[in-house]
Amino acid sequence: MQTSPIRAAVFVSSVFALYISAAMLIPAAVDIYYGNADWQVFAFCAMTTGGLGLIVAAATRSRPPIQSTRFAFLLVALLWVTLGLVGAIPFYAASLKLNIADSVFESVSAITTTGSTTIAGLDNVAPGLLLWRSLLQWIGGLGVIALGLFLLPFLNVGGFSYFQIESSDIDERPFERFSTFMVALLGIYASLTVLCAIAYAAAGMSSFDAVNHAMTTLATGGFSTHDASFGYFEGQAVLWIGTIFMLVGAIPFSILILLAVRGRLDALRDPQIRVFLGYVAAFALTVAIYRRVTADIPFGEALAHSAFNFVSIITTTGFASEDYSLWGPYAVVAAFFATFLGGCSGSTAGGIKAYRFYILAKMLANGLRQLIHPHVVQSIRYGSRTVDADMxxxxxxxxxxxxxxxxxxxxxxxxxxxxxxxxxxxxLTAITNVGPGLGDLVGPAGNFVPLDNYAKWILSFMMLLGRLEIVAVLVLLMPSFWRN
Structure with missing residues (x-):
């Protein structure tokens, strides 16, 4: 008898809960090193959640179900909910004394790489908890890549899959074995994180800060170990390092793998990369010029802060070096519209994403041409391949x-x-997974602590909704999904 899709999805989610519980031992070790008593919280949470996950996995293990889009939709949603709930347990049990709404919000913000926080006084928080926030974002970033490259394209909601990369031969399969690709993905993701940490340390960060910020930079998550975020650090070097690695995190990782493993420079011809870099440059330069003219700030300084903060917004990272809501009306309006944009498909970034803007622009141009020449039929192309009706x-x-x-x-x-x-x-910042919004409460100089539990539960759901490309969650609300 075939296994129920719900049972199979619960089994897979419980296995992933085991991995997250094992990861809790890392901040436990860090707290032991720094002499903080919260190591006991992480150790206890690891044992209890690991034990519960093992029991559920054993109880639901059976023959795999028939692979279908219905099972995939269910698995994607349940997996992310499970990771958010399991990740929240240490926040609730630790010395911070967060309530359930705050703990779930913090965990969901981490695994969706949003970066909004309900914790004030980060400079005084135990190192294990700070590392747990960063580690959840790093794990979430890796999960987001896999989600964007494999699962969501299969469901026709998440963009182009890995084997639909723009290349000279559109039928070529660069990696015949899935395991080869996954090893390359993990290797590049980890290597870039180490390289980013080394660069941050060389620019003046402490080792602890460098490791934490490297994980949240590559994941385009935005969690910091300080309330002032990057405003805590002196000099422009850390800003430019952060800008570069945020850009790398927002590039399709399939492209990075082709570059690293196969030396495929032609992979950079992906149209969405040009669109993404184009609007990044436009926002960074215009805001820098605006600040140079209106505030008489040296152009080099204005460009460093403008590039860092707008790359952070566009890549949906959420770091801030200054309160850009004080830069003037143009900068505030630019920040609002930049929140919609996002990075590339198959990256750690959220938002609407560059490839959708590219296709929408092509659809608009094609529609206008058909108004002029009604009988001319023209296909919409993404580079050298045709964008079909389903896309x-x-x-x-x-x-x-x-x-x-x-x-x-x-x-x-x-x-x-x-x-x-x-x-x-x-x-908006929740559904695009950016982090800070605008205004005194949730702006770049504030946080989400003052919001009530009602607002935090809504925003937690919206962060999950945005990370799962919205449609993958809304389809579960359709009565027809649950029939038969």
């Missing part, structure tokens, strides 16, 4: 769902008492 439908479906979800969540937050700027930007 066009997927882009339009995502954009429609995105706008509806943003409006609905903004209204829900406003119903809870938040003002328009706070409600709209908090909802």
């Amino acid at each position: 066009q439908r997927s882009v339009v479906l995502f954009m429609t769902a995105f706008m509806l979800a943003w409006v609905a969540s903004t209204m829900a937050l406003a119903a809870g008492g938040l003002d328009f700027v706070t409600a709209s930007t908090a909802a």
Whole structure:
């Protein structure tokens, strides 16, 4: 008898819960090294969650189900919910005394690489908890890559899959074995993290800060070990290092693997990379010029901070070197619109993503041409390959769902008492997985601590919704999904 998809999804999720519980031993060891009593919390949480995960895995293990899109949708949602709940346990049990809403919010923000936080006074938080936040984001970033490259393309909601990379031979399969690709992915992700940590340390960060910020930079997550984020560090070197590695994290990792393993420079011709780098350069340069003219700041300094903060917003990282909401009206408006953009498909970045803007622009141009020449049929192309009707439908479906979800969540937050700027930007930054919004409460100089539990539960759901490309979650709410 074939296994139930729900049972199979629970089994896979419980196995991943075992991995997360094992990862809790790392911050436990760090707390032992620094002489902090929270190591007992991590050790206890590792044993209890690991034991519970083992029991559930043993109880649900059976023959694999028939592979289907219905099973994949269910697995994706349940997996991310499980990781968010398991990751929240140390936050709830540790010395911070966070409530359940705060703990789940912090964990979901970490694994979705959003970067919003409900913890104030980070400079005084135990090192194990700081490392746990960073480690969850690093693990979440790796999971996001796998999600974007394999699962969501299979479901027609997450963009181009790994074997749809733009190349001279569109039918070529660069890696015949999946295991070869995964080893290369893990190797490059870990190597870039180590390289980033070394660069941060060379620029003046302590070893602990360098490791934490390297993990959250490559994951484009944005968690910092200090309330002031990158404003805590002196000099422009750390800003440029962060800018470079955030950009790397927002590039398709399939492209990075082709470059590293096969030396495929032609992979850089992927149109979404040009679109992504184009709007990054446009925002960074125009805001730098604006600050040079209006605030009489040296252009080099203005460019360093503008590039860092806008790359952080666009790549949905969430670091901040200054409170850019004080830079003037143009900078604030630019930051608002930059929040929508995002990086590339198959990267750790969130947002709408560059390839969707590219396809939408092509669809618009094609539609205008057909108004002029109604009888001319022209295909929409992504580089050298044709964008089929399914992909066009997927882009339009995502954009429609995105706008509806943003409006609905903004209204829900406003119903809870938040003002328009706070409600709209908090909802936007959650669904795009950026981190900071605008305003005094959730802006780059604030955090999400003052929000009530009602708002935090809504935003936790929106972070998951945005990370799973919205449609992958909304489909579970359809009655037809559960029939038969």
